[in-house]
Amino acid sequence: MCALSAYRSMIVSIVIPVYNEAPTVERLLRRVAAVEVSREVIVVDDGSADGTRELLPGLRDEGLIDQLFLHERNRGKGAALRTGFGHATGDVTVVQDADLEYDPGEIPRLLEPIADGRADAVYGSRFLGAPRRALFFWHTMGNRFLTLLSNVFTNLNLTDMETCQKMVRTDLLRSLPLTVDRFGIEPEITARLAQARARVYELPISYDGRTYAEGKKIGWKDGVAAIWFILRCNLFGPRARPWVPPESSRPPVDKAE
Numbered sequence: 001m002c003a004l005s006a007y008r009s010m011i012v013s014i015v016i017p018v019y020n021e022a023p024t025v026e027r028l029l030r031r032v033a034a035v036e037v038s039r040e041v042i043v044v045d046d047g048s049a050d051g052t053r054e055l056l057p058g059l060r061d062e063g064l065i066d067q068l069f070l071h072e073r074n075r076g077k078g079a080a081l082r083t084g085f086g087h088a089t090g091d092v093t094v095v096q097d098a099d100l101e102y103d104p105g106e107i108p109r110l111l112e113p114i115a116d117g118r119a120d121a122v123y124g125s126r127f128l129g130a131p132r133r134a135l136f137f138w139h140t141m142g143n144r145f146l147t148l149l150s151n152v153f154t155n156l157n158l159t160d161m162e163t164c165q166k167m168v169r170t171d172l173l174r175s176l177p178l179t180v181d182r183f184g185i186e187p188e189i190t191a192r193l194a195q196a197r198a199r200v201y202e203l204p205i206s207y208d209g210r211t212y213a214e215g216k217k218i219g220w221k222d223g224v225a226a227i228w229f230i231l232r233c234n235l236f237g238p239r240a241r242p243w244v245p246p247e248s249s250r251p252p253v254d255k256a257e
Contacts, residue, residue, distance in 0.1 A: 010091040010115055012107060013040045013170060015084030017077050020050040021098040029064040032096065032104045037111060042067045042084045043098075047074035078185030082178055094167040102165045106205045110167045113201045120172050120198040120245065123158060124165035124205035142223045149227065150187055153234035154194035158202060162186050162226070165205055171246065172198060177238035183222045184229030191233035195240040 014032055018025055032041055043065045045053045053070055060068045069083050085093060092114055096104050106124055113119035127144070147161040166189060176192040178185065193200055 009038075010111065011038045011040060011089070012111060012167075013042060013084075013088035013090030013093040014096050014104070014107070015081060015088060015093055016041065016043045016096050016098050017046060017080035017084065018043055018048060018052055018056070018098045019046040019074060019077070019080070020048045020052060022048070022050045022052045022055060024100045025052055025055065025098045026059060026064075028096070028098045028100055028104070029059055031100075033064055035104050035107050037108050038090075040066050040088070040090050042069075042087055044069045044071065044080040044084045046071045046076065046080040076180075076182035076185075078178070078180040078182050078188070081185055085173055085178070088170050088173070090170055092167055093170045093173050095164060097164045101208055103206050103208070106165065106203075107167070109203055110165070110205075113203070114167065114169060118199065119201040120243070121166065121168040121193050122201045122203060123160060123163050124167075125158075125160035125163060125202045126205060126207040127159045128202060128204035146187070146223065146226050146230065150190055150230050150234075153230065154191060156190070156194055156200060158190070158200070160202070161190050163205075168193070168198075169245070172196065172243055175243055176240050179238070180229060180233070182225070184225060184233075187226055187230045188233045191230070192240040194234075196243040198243060 016028070029041070032039070041064065043056060045056055056065065056068055059065055067087055069087070071080065071083070081095060092111065094107055094110065096102065096107070102124070110122045110124055113122050143160065143162050147158055150161040151158055164186070168189070176189070176196065178188055178192065180188045
């Protein structure tokens with residue numbers, strides 16, 4: 001089997017955490033439906049109160065959602081992701097926010113390094129030169145500081161640890177002891193992947209950031225909290241065990257004639 005055949009045969013579980021995204025969630029799901037990969041769409045509503053959760057059953061009935069889970073109260077992005085991760089059945093799992101800041105059309109590119117056997121996880125980086133909206137200088141500086149601090153502890157040389165478009169082999173993802181409920185899930189995933197000695201790649205992605213008037217939720221308090229989670233997840237348990245992919249799941253290597 002060549003790398004292209006492996007790529008086409010892989011199923012991508014797309015986990016979409018949703019909280020008060022009524023203006024964008026349907027458009028996002030229609031974009032996801034147009035992505036040319038074999039996919040499983042998992043939506044987790046984290047206690048929305050703006051009409052989002054009333055929209056989602058109809059979108060599921062239309063075939064835009066394969067699995068739908070409704071948290072009775074807002075528990076945080078990390079809790080929503082862990083619910084989705086626990087029900088993923090694809091070969092790889094990717095996080096896709098519902099706010100249209102991240103383009104699901106990038107998913108096939110993120111899959112390539114995993115499909116051809118080079119990577120166990122792929123991060124879409126907003127800072128590697130792809131088109132992005134010019135917005136929030138101090139957010140950018142904060143993201144770069146948090147990435148630097150994370151890199152100090154993980155010994156990875158990431159450019160965008162806080163990216164919300166992360167793709168990980170599902171069997172690897174399920175081996176990671178994830179516990180964080182809120183936005184600290186981003187540094188926690190990174191710390192656990194480093195502890196598991198996973199092969200992490202980065203690829204440039206486009207980014208269309210939102211203003212707070214347009215619904216952006218993360219703020220400076222989350223940035224301060226991220227510092228604590230970087231320290232906690234890298235210095236204290238539970239730690240991920242070194243991970244070796246099952247022999248049967250490694251993509252075959254093409255040999256020259």
